[in-house]
Amino acid sequence: MDQKHYERRVAARAARSPVFKNCIAAFFFGGGICALGQGLSFLYRALGVPHRTAAALVTASLIFLAALLTGLGVFDKLARIAGAGTLVPVTGFANSVVSPALDTKNEGLVLGVGAKIFTVAGPVLLFGTLAGCIYGVIYAVFYGFFL
Amino acid sequence: MLVDVLNAFWVGGLFCVLAQLLIDLTKLTPARVLVFYVVLGVFLGAVGVYEPLYDFAGCGVSVPLVGFGGAIARGVREAIHTDGAIGILSGGLTAASVGTTAALVFGYLAAIFFKSKPKRM
Numbered sequence: 001m002d003q004k005h006y007e008r009r010v011a012a013r014a015a016r017s018p019v020f021k022n023c024i025a026a027f028f029f030g031g032g033i034c035a036l037g038q039g040l041s042f043l044y045r046a047l048g049v050p051h052r053t054a055a056a057l058v059t060a061s062l063i064f065l066a067a068l069l070t071g072l073g074v075f076d077k078l079a080r081i082a083g084a085g086t087l088v089p090v091t092g093f094a095n096s097v098v099s100p101a102l103d104t105k106n107e108g109l110v111l112g113v114g115a116k117i118f119t120v121a122g123p124v125l126l127f128g129t130l131a132g133c134i135y136g137v138i139y140a141v142f143y144g145f146f147l
Numbered sequence: 148m149l150v151d152v153l154n155a156f157w158v159g160g161l162f163c164v165l166a167q168l169l170i171d172l173t174k175l176t177p178a179r180v181l182v183f184y185v186v187l188g189v190f191l192g193a194v195g196v197y198e199p200l201y202d203f204a205g206c207g208v209s210v211p212l213v214g215f216g217g218a219i220a221r222g223v224r225e226a227i228h229t230d231g232a233i234g235i236l237s238g239g240l241t242a243a244s245v246g247t248t249a250a251l252v253f254g255y256l257a258a259i260f261f262k263s264k265p266k267r268m
Binding site for chain 2: 105137
């Protein structure tokens with residue numbers, strides 16, 4: 001086997017490795033969801049919704065869609081192919097709220113659904129607001145808001 | 148307009164590829180990746196990178212969870228300007244309120260109306 005032949009074989013093998021395939025899937029699914037969001041944002045703005053409200057509406061729409069698909073059991077099938085492609089967009093956040101809520105229904109509405117709904121959303125909110133507060137303190141000190 | 152959709156596509160896609168690499172090549176679990184992305188978003192907002200990135204890619208940065216963080220950073224900053232130091236405490240969750248409330252309400256409704264299906268996380 002000459003060098004070129006060998007290199008071609010290696011390249012063919014590498015292309016089939018799961019990491020590469022996962023990344024391609026993540027790129028197209030994740031990019032697709034963001035493009036869908038952008039399209040929705042144009043649609044809402046065309047209907048006369050102000051820019052910032054349109055952005056919030058896009059978030060709410062994608063979360064609604066993800067919650068619905070999770071409830072129907074479609075989201076998990078998609079996520080198995082898309083990997084981070086459905087996880088990273090706000091759809092993944094929605095799924096991480098809906099999924100444990102569904103699973104813990106039989107443990108009761110308060111300590112089951114009510115508590116477990118924050119399984120992943122809790123850490124996200126905690127560290128997000130924590131980072132925001134740290135930034136806020138630095139920002140306020142820097143601009144002399146405490147004086 | 149089409150250019151904006153395309154920019155949202157590839158920038159958003161790249162955020163997802165980075166997360167996929169973190170999951171496949173490191174020990175980070177999906178939940179940790181989400182937390183990392185929110186904090187990354189706050190950081191990008193704090194150093195002034197988030198806003199220009201948002202102007203370029205729109206939903207390509209606001210739809211991935213970094214957008215949640217970016218919104219928190221912007222909310223804190225704006226609340227400090229309008230209300231003073233109390234904005235440190237009020238700005239973050241105010242900015243995150245739509246996403247959080249939508250996820251909780253739709254999540255609860257889904258739990259009421261649907262039955263759990265066997266799945267792997």
